[in-house]
Amino acid sequence: MKKRRVTSTDVARKAGVSQSAVSRTFSPWPTQSGVSAEIREKVLRAAKELGYQPNAIARSLITQRSRIVGVLFSYLDNPFYARALELLCHGLQARGYHALVFMMSDTLQDIDSTVSDILQYQVDGLLTASVELSSKLCIECTERGIPVVMFNRTQDDPGLSAVTTDNIGGGRLAAKALLDAGCERLAVLAGWEGASTSRDREFGFRAELHARGAELFERANGNFNLEDTAQATRAFFKDRNPAERPDALFVINDYMAIRxxxxxxxxxxxxxPEDVSVVGFDDISTAAQPTYGLTTVRQPINRMVEASLRLLFEQIEDSAAQPEHVMLGAQLVERHSVRRKSSP
Incomplete structure (x- = not known):
């Protein structure tokens, strides 16, 4: 015979308090519950003896909050995104929320279908990283009153919040570092063409070259994929004379740069850097290891996560809160993968 589930009413009866006192004791906002220390102790003791656990689903029906945030990623191979997911989950839990994590492909059609499934869980908001959203999907979320914050992605939609690094400025920093080192044949190893990060970083790189009277020597796609990155790198350098190959390589992220x-x-x-100088983007932990010593453009990942959560919760708690695009500054971190300019 199935054992009957212990309810808050059972706990209240055993503790000798009201049911509302039990509810307030287990509230996600304990500092606002108004329960005295004495009553709290009685309730917790009774709950432990009875084996009671509060029903989050039942509470969500009352509060109209699931306290669940959908978190969308296309991939976690890149350590930058693995670290971002860890920080986002910790940040949500610290606020009494939980992450519902979904992995999906880069195709917009698959993303629309997957997010439609996520919305059935009545999530209070969406955080997206390494994911491009269609305008159709953004409109659907807006109409449902579901806040969306894009992490390390952006698009031209004033109704959508986004947090990014200054990717264009970061691309300019990469070009400046290579030009200042005396490099002459600068190449770009780009990521997936659909990613705003890759487009903006390359745009900034090219803009700095143009401003300095230089031209891009060569370009290839790594598609944020290690095998594609390896093939593109071989095409740049294999069986080519020194004067016919790049002497500098800007790789759109560190994950590809390491490969x-x-x-x-x-x-x-x-x-x-004697034959070729290399600059990456992100500043993942591997970049600082002596084996690589990768000069890279740092993204302030902790501040990016903090800003993303701030924007999300502002919109969850206040439906009148306006979407915002936060852009944080990029920083060049110099190590030893870029040659030093020779003295005249």
């Missing part, structure tokens, strides 16, 4: 460096050194036998 490119391995191919350059271990497969092609070239030296970094």
């Amino acid at each position: 490119a460096m391995d191919v350059i050194r271990n497969e092609l036998g070239l030296r970094i």
Whole structure:
């Protein structure tokens, strides 16, 4: 015979308090519950003896809040996004919320279908990272009153909040570092063409080259994929004379840059930075390891997560809160993958 579930009424009866006192004791906002220390102790003792656990689903029906936030990622291979997910989940839990994590492909059609499924869970908001959203989906979320915050992505939609690094400015920093080092044949290893991060970083890189009277020597796509990155790197350097190959490589993120460096050194036998200088973007932990010493453009990931959560909860708690685009400054971190400019 199935054992009957213990209810808050049972706990109230055993503790000798009202049912509302039990509800307030287990409220996600304990500092606002108005329960004295004595009553709280009675309730918790009775709950432990009876084996009671509060029903979050039942509470959500009363409060009209699921206290669940949908978190969308296309991939976690890149350590930058794995770290972002960890920080986002901790930040949500600290506020009494939980993450409902979904992985999806990069295609907008699949994303629309998956998010439609997520919305059935009555999530209080959506955080998206490494995901491009269609305008159709954004309109659907807005009409349902569901706040959406894009992390490390952006699009031209004033009704959508986004938090990014200054990717264009960061691309300019990368170009400046390579030009200041005396590099002349600068190439770009881009990411997925649909990603705003890749487009903006490359735009900034090209803009700085143009401002300095230089031209892009060569370009290829790594598609945020290690095998595509390896193939593109081989195409840049394999079986080519020094004057016919790049002497500098800007890779759109560190995840791809690390793979490119391995191919350059271990497969092609070239030296970094003597034969080719390399700059990445993100500043993942691997970039700082002595094996790589990758010069890169740092994204302030902690501040990005904090800003994303702030925007999300402002809109959850106040339906009149206006969407906002937060852009944080990028910083060049110099290590030893870029050659030093020779003295005149």
